[in-house]
Amino acid sequence: MKLAMIGLGRMGGNMAKRLLRGGHEVVVYNRTKGKAVELIKAGATLATTVSELKILLPRPRIVWIMVPAGAPTEENVEALTEILAKGDVIVDGGNSYYKDDVRRANILAAKGIHYVDAGVSGGVWGLERGYSLMVGGSEDAFTLLDPILRTLAPGRGDLSPSPGRSGDQPADDGFLHCGPVGAGHFVKMIHNGIEYGMMQALAEGFDILRNATSESLPVATRYDFDLGEIAEVWRRGSVVSSWLLDLIAMALARDPGLTGFEGIVNDSGEGRWAIQAAIEESVSADVLSASLFNRFRSRQTHTYADKILSAMRFGFGAHQETPR
Numbered sequence: 001m002k003l004a005m006i007g008l009g010r011m012g013g014n015m016a017k018r019l020l021r022g023g024h025e026v027v028v029y030n031r032t033k034g035k036a037v038e039l040i041k042a043g044a045t046l047a048t049t050v051s052e053l054k055i056l057l058p059r060p061r062i063v064w065i066m067v068p069a070g071a072p073t074e075e076n077v078e079a080l081t082e083i084l085a086k087g088d089v090i091v092d093g094g095n096s097y098y099k100d101d102v103r104r105a106n107i108l109a110a111k112g113i114h115y116v117d118a119g120v121s122g123g124v125w126g127l128e129r130g131y132s133l134m135v136g137g138s139e140d141a142f143t144l145l146d147p148i149l150r151t152l153a154p155g156r157g158d159l160s161p162s163p164g165r166s167g168d169q170p171a172d173d174g175f176l177h178c179g180p181v182g183a184g185h186f187v188k189m190i191h192n193g194i195e196y197g198m199m200q201a202l203a204e205g206f207d208i209l210r211n212a213t214s215e216s217l218p219v220a221t222r223y224d225f226d227l228g229e230i231a232e233v234w235r236r237g238s239v240v241s242s243w244l245l246d247l248i249a250m251a252l253a254r255d256p257g258l259t260g261f262e263g264i265v266n267d268s269g270e271g272r273w274a275i276q277a278a279i280e281e282s283v284s285a286d287v288l289s290a291s292l293f294n295r296f297r298s299r300q301t302h303t304y305a306d307k308i309l310s311a312m313r314f315g316f317g318a319h320q321e322t323p324r
Contacts, residue, residue: 001025001147002057002062003062003148004057005026006030006050006065008028008039010317010318011066011120011126012093015064015120015152016028016044017039017042018126018130018131018151020043026039027057028044028045029046029047029050033046051079059087060087061088061089062089062144063088063089064148065080065090066093069096069097070096073094077092080113081107084111085112086111089114089141089144089145090113091116092115092117093120095185095189095268095270097273098185098186098189102181105182116138117181117184118134119133119189119191120132120133120134120188124316126152133149133176134184135149135175135176135177136178136180136185138181146170150173153174154174155173155174189270189273193275194288195244196271196295197288201287202312203305203309206227206304207303207308209225210227228256231245231252232253235249251314251315258304258307258311261310262302263298263302263305263306263309264298265294265306266319266322267292271288275292294306295309
């Protein structure tokens with residue numbers, strides 16, 4: 001299929017590469033052309049303006065937006081609204097707020113333009129591993145996007161279906177139609193909230209292990225643990241084995257003291273929105289709330305656990321710490 005990718009940052013650029021490798025035709029647009037050079041060499045077509053997409057894409061036109069949530073996404077959707085027509089599809093693959101998706105979809109519906117929200121998880125590893133995709137929008141738009149989603153998704157690989165499943169659904173390949181507009185980003189929002197809690201639990205555990213040398217403890221129960229080795233042994237057969245634990249093990253192997261991290265842990269919005277949804281639903285979210293508040297605290301005082309959190313965020317998404 002042929003589609004356009006707007007936004008060629010860490011995620012968008014790698015997604016465009018994966019699509020090209022999968023045999024799709026990709027038209028790329030980015031505010032700065034430098035990021036497009038490598039993709040053009042790989043076979044992508046350059047659009048120098050958003051307006052050019054109107055003539056560079058066949059009908060129905062498919063435009064995938066991978067820019068930060070908020071104003072950048074809003075500006076691109078508005079620009080596309082002016083050039084696209086009935087039957088065309090806009091996919092927002094950023095981490096937009098699901099209520100913004102519903103509002104935008106209602107505006108675009110007046111012109112017959114499909115709006116699809118796609119929660120994308122996979123970070124900088126997605127180029128090789130594939131991306132877990134959570135999609136909201138109409139059934140027709142989801143069906144149209146199927147070949148693109150299958151290329152971006154991890155596929156089944158060596159992972160067997162869960163017991164009791166037939167294993168012949170899109171979710172088994174790593175992508176899912178979650179429901180109408182907004183549903184994809186809602187599921188991704190909760191995914192990221194859970195991610196906060198899992199990361200916090202791992203980080204606190206390693207902080208306790210590290211401080212087992214404390215002089216406040218009886219000498220007989222002071223332990224000087226090799227955290228890198230513990231992370232490595234937990235990776236192999238342990239109940240807490242996970243990709244996040246893999247990232248901790250990698251970080252500790254490179255730098256046991258994590259001296260490259262100060263411990264300033266940012267949040268990108270989804271954790272806050274997940275807690276807001278819990279409030280609106282009157283659902284308890286103790287762990288998710290505590291993990292978000294801990295990130296706020298990390299911007300004032302830093303612990304070793306915060307360094308572990310920063311190392312994980314850098315590992316899966318190349319997220320940089322932002323100095324206070």
